[in-house]
Amino acid sequence: MSCPHQPKNKNYREVESSIHTDFKDDMSYGDYLGLEQILSAQNPLSDQHDEMLFITIHQSSELWLKLAGHELSEAINNIQEADFGHAFKVISRVKHIFNQLTQSWNILSTLTPVDYLKFRDTLGHSSGFQSFGYRKLEFLLGNKNAKLLEVHKSNPVVYRELTATLEAPSLYDEVIKVLADKKLIEDPTQLRTDFSLPYQQNEAVLNAWLAVYKNADEHFELYELAEKLIDIEDAFQQWRFKHMYTVQRIIGNKMGTGGSSGVGFLKKALDISFFPELFELRTHL
Numbered sequence: 001m002s003c004p005h006q007p008k009n010k011n012y013r014e015v016e017s018s019i020h021t022d023f024k025d026d027m028s029y030g031d032y033l034g035l036e037q038i039l040s041a042q043n044p045l046s047d048q049h050d051e052m053l054f055i056t057i058h059q060s061s062e063l064w065l066k067l068a069g070h071e072l073s074e075a076i077n078n079i080q081e082a083d084f085g086h087a088f089k090v091i092s093r094v095k096h097i098f099n100q101l102t103q104s105w106n107i108l109s110t111l112t113p114v115d116y117l118k119f120r121d122t123l124g125h126s127s128g129f130q131s132f133g134y135r136k137l138e139f140l141l142g143n144k145n146a147k148l149l150e151v152h153k154s155n156p157v158v159y160r161e162l163t164a165t166l167e168a169p170s171l172y173d174e175v176i177k178v179l180a181d182k183k184l185i186e187d188p189t190q191l192r193t194d195f196s197l198p199y200q201q202n203e204a205v206l207n208a209w210l211a212v213y214k215n216a217d218e219h220f221e222l223y224e225l226a227e228k229l230i231d232i233e234d235a236f237q238q239w240r241f242k243h244m245y246t247v248q249r250i251i252g253n254k255m256g257t258g259g260s261s262g263v264g265f266l267k268k269a270l271d272i273s274f275f276p277e278l279f280e281l282r283t284h285l
């Protein structure tokens with residue numbers, strides 16, 4: 001039955017009678033998604049209008065980081081099971097998540113230095129540097145640094161999970177195992193065994209990748225996997241760069257709330273590669 005108040009109005013959508021409207025005993029959209037908890041977690045500490053943007057961008061980034069970690073853990077499982085098809089799928093998804101995250105800097109760039117300074121002091125020493133989701137992702141990809149665990153000591157659950165991720169083989173360590181299984185590593189004793197250490201470029205791994213790239217048809221799966229890893233690093237570096245650049249735009253060369261030198265510290269992260277041999281090999285082709 002059409003609405004009696006809007007009988008002839010075409011610019012009106014009738015609510016179909018089959019649509020569910022009683023959620024007294026039924027699970028609703030908000031129930032399923034826990035929206036009551038999520039949407040009540042934006043609690044600005046100042047009365048400044050722009051603090052809401054600052055909180056929202058961080059919270060939404062944390063959700064995407066969490067999903068990216070979930071997907072990368074799956075990619076690691078897939079590689080362990082030599083299921084390359086599924087690994088390709090989730091790795092591509094992670095690339096798109098990072099592109100999405102990089103886009104969000106454009107929204108944050110509308111925050112001017114003056115706007116930010118009005119509430120910056122309320123943040124105390126809190127900083128994205130303490131982001132568990134981000135650190136887990138860096139560890140999963142292979143940027144290991146035990147010193148970065150320290151800021152998580154006050155949260156034992158998070159600390160345990162991050163320590164386990166630090167000590168476990170990263171996505172790249174798993175891929176290197178595949179190179180060894182396929183007998184592409186001449187001397188596997190040269191491979192690292194302590195996965196918690198920062199990854200160092202390795203001659204044996206470089207030679208294995210060179211063999212893959214020089215015979216791409218023969219090793220097509222590995223070749224495709226390598227290019228997917230390059231896609232992730234590319235997307236990840238774009239995020240790192242846009243973060244650094246947005247920070248420079250907003251706070252110049254001020255120190256960070258987390259205590260670092262700020263932009264200078266963030267710039268150094270741009271030199272860290274997850275898959276150094278994959279970039280090095282290009283020079284030798």
Ligand code: HEM
Nearest residue numbers: 057058061127128129131134247256257258259260262269
């Ligand atoms: C006004 C906006 C922002 C400013 C001024 C800013 C500033 C900084 C600074 C200076 C650092 C270095 C650590 C420190 O001393 O605090 C840092 C680290 C970090 N920030 Fe931001 N940030 C902003 C927004 C964001 C957003 C939206 C995210 C999203 C999650 C984020 C995530 C991170 C992460 C993950 C790190 C650690 C990076 C690393 O270890 O290399 N930041 N931020």
